[in-house]
Amino acid sequence: MAASPVFGKGRNERVFAVVRRIPKGRVATYGQVARLAGLGPHAQQVGYALHALPDNTTVPWHRVVNAKGLVSPRSGGDSAIEQRIRLASEGVLVSRAGTIDLDEHRWAVDAPR
DNA sequence: AAACTGACTAATA
């Protein structure tokens, strides 16, 4: 075999694996997850993957936000509000406008500095 | 089986 013994069946599984590794009280951006998942600069794929996520998933999708530190408004969905509430419940402070202090909550594998 | 839609980022103007 020698082919690429990749995990999972698609890229989705890979994204979920990374999101699941996000520690509580911390948030990661789509671009960050995409990079860790090995998708490269293709952050949109992460968004699409979460879109296909079932409701019974154990993945903390609410810990994923966009690069602006803003909670994705999604399309006409109130789920964005739910996400905000979940984050606040974990100790993540969210501004009234929906902005999060990435400097404070950005999930850094190695934050030197 | 083909086409459409959808949770994004980054650079440029």
Place this chain on the structure above:
DNA sequence: CTATTAGCCAGTT
């Protein structure tokens, strides 16, 4: 600050 352009995959119809 906003607007525009280019790139990707999977689920649903």
